Amino acid sequence: MAITPQPTDLPPAEPLTPKDPESLFAMAVDAVNRACDVLNAPDYVRAILGQPKNEFIFNFPVQLDDGHYKIFKGYRIQHNNILGPYKGGMRYHPEMSLDDGKALALWMTMKCALMRLPYGGAKGGVKVNPRELSVNELMRLTRRFTAALGETIGPDHDIPAPDVGTNSQIMDWMMDTYLNTHEGSERQALKHVVTGKSLPCGGSEGRDKATGQGIVYVLQELLPEFLINFEGMRFSLLGFGNVGAHTATVLESLGAKLVAVMDHTGGIRSQHADGFIRAKELADHVAKTGSIKGYDQSGLESIDSETFFRTPVDVFIPAAMERMITKQIAEWLDCKVLAEGGNGPCTPEADAIIAYRNIGHLPAILCNSGGVTVSYFEWVQNKAGVRWELDRVDAELKKVIVNAARRVRLAAQQFSIDMSTAAYVTAIDHINKAYIQRGIFP
Numbered sequence: 001m002a003i004t005p006q007p008t009d010l011p012p013a014e015p016l017t018p019k020d021p022e023s024l025f026a027m028a029v030d031a032v033n034r035a036c037d038v039l040n041a042p043d044y045v046r047a048i049l050g051q052p053k054n055e056f057i058f059n060f061p062v063q064l065d066d067g068h069y070k071i072f073k074g075y076r077i078q079h080n081n082i083l084g085p086y087k088g089g090m091r092y093h094p095e096m097s098l099d100d101g102k103a104l105a106l107w108m109t110m111k112c113a114l115m116r117l118p119y120g121g122a123k124g125g126v127k128v129n130p131r132e133l134s135v136n137e138l139m140r141l142t143r144r145f146t147a148a149l150g151e152t153i154g155p156d157h158d159i160p161a162p163d164v165g166t167n168s169q170i171m172d173w174m175m176d177t178y179l180n181t182h183e184g185s186e187r188q189a190l191k192h193v194v195t196g197k198s199l200p201c202g203g204s205e206g207r208d209k210a211t212g213q214g215i216v217y218v219l220q221e222l223l224p225e226f227l228i229n230f231e232g233m234r235f236s237l238l239g240f241g242n243v244g245a246h247t248a249t250v251l252e253s254l255g256a257k258l259v260a261v262m263d264h265t266g267g268i269r270s271q272h273a274d275g276f277i278r279a280k281e282l283a284d285h286v287a288k289t290g291s292i293k294g295y296d297q298s299g300l301e302s303i304d305s306e307t308f309f310r311t312p313v314d315v316f317i318p319a320a321m322e323r324m325i326t327k328q329i330a331e332w333l334d335c336k337v338l339a340e341g342g343n344g345p346c347t348p349e350a351d352a353i354i355a356y357r358n359i360g361h362l363p364a365i366l367c368n369s370g371g372v373t374v375s376y377f378e379w380v381q382n383k384a385g386v387r388w389e390l391d392r393v394d395a396e397l398k399k400v401i402v403n404a405a406r407r408v409r410l411a412a413q414q415f416s417i418d419m420s421t422a423a424y425v426t427a428i429d430h431i432n433k434a435y436i437q438r439g440i441f442p
């Protein structure tokens with residue numbers, strides 16, 4: 001009887017594409033390769049994870065309010081679906097690119113695997129500055145983009161969600177457009193094609209704050225190792241969008257103190273060493289005005305970027321764009337722990353300095369996975385036609401993310417590796433097992 005070769009007997013897969021030092025995707029693939037080395041993962045798993053499965057680019061016209069038409073560029077990158085449907089956000093940002101989308105899609109694969117969600121990873125978006133569009137333009141752009149996506153997305157195939165520059169309103173339009181461009185009387189039951197929707201449109205309790213809430217659960221679980229007391233813990237935030245604002249508000253409600261914040265308009269901090277910024281009030285101000293600029297609270301001072309990063313804190317949380325923490329900034333930091341709120345915030349050079357300076361470094365694929373986890377809960381609720389209360393959402397999120405944090409800590413101890421590599425190891429171990437069990441078709 002002929003013996004079918006097992007995946008481990010296969011010849012090595014094709015080598016990866018040449019490395020571009022500017023590429024965010026190459027940076028993400030490096031992290032995957034480090035973890036594959038630790039796991040001694042088969043070559044073909046490395047090669048599969050080293051490229052997205054599908055990369056789509058759409059150029060589509062939108063009529064602006066002044067009557068002119070403008071062509072926009074949209075993306076959807078489906079990185080991997082061995083564990084389940086593709087899943088990940090849609091970003092509206094002037095710098096959105098194919099390469100960034102590929103890195104962000106890879107990180108979604110890692111997050112879902114690390115959280116043990118039955119999802120693969122994807123990411124997409126449009127190269128646009130949403131602040132420059134009117135509400136109507138934003139709606140037309142979203143509807144046209146969704147129509148262009150067509151069968152690229154689907155409730156059990158690829159499920160978009162909010163990311164930088166998008167929100168529940170945009171998800172509602174996306175869902176509505178998908179439903180209206182599909183046939184059949186059951187189409188109203190397909191709301192789970194998109195997560196992160198508003199509550200009346202099928203969104204979940206707790207989705208808005210989920211990423212911030214998840215960061216807080218991870219910190220509660222892991223900070224004791226760094227001898228930091230949660231009560232009275234002092235922290236600073238780079239970025240005060242959805243992730244930053246919710247992280248700060250939840251931390252404040254638990255007794256932690258926000259000491260300094262910086263966003264695209266500048267930085268502020270408490271003038272006194274033991275003072276603090278009122279996080280909830282700042283979040284209300286940002287919700288109204290769009291930035292921290294003009295926030296008025298006595299005892300605060302405006303600061304430049306260097307002063308912000310040098311401000312002494314227990315925990316520093318970058319919750320902004322990719323690669324903002326450079327080597328120089330890593331040298332300035334005065335914190336015991338850096339908890340990554342945004343995706344890929346540090347350059348590889350910064351990573352090395354942070355490790356050398358013995359700063360605790362909690363990776364984004366662990367810290368910020370609360371968002372996709374509650375997206376999964378939204379999808380499950382939509383599919384089952386049920387609604388969970390907030391306390392159930394929070395309790396389930398806590399279980400999922402704390403278990404992931406424990407798995408990461410265990411892998412770090414077991415292999416004597418840093419937390420970031422341990423997070424990739426934990427994620428890829430799960431994916432690897434799925435590939436070995438299933439084999440490669442045919």
Ligand code: GLU
Binds near residue numbers: 111195196368375
């Ligand atoms: N955009 C978020 C992320 O980067 C959430 C993705 C989702 O909910 O699917 O994790």
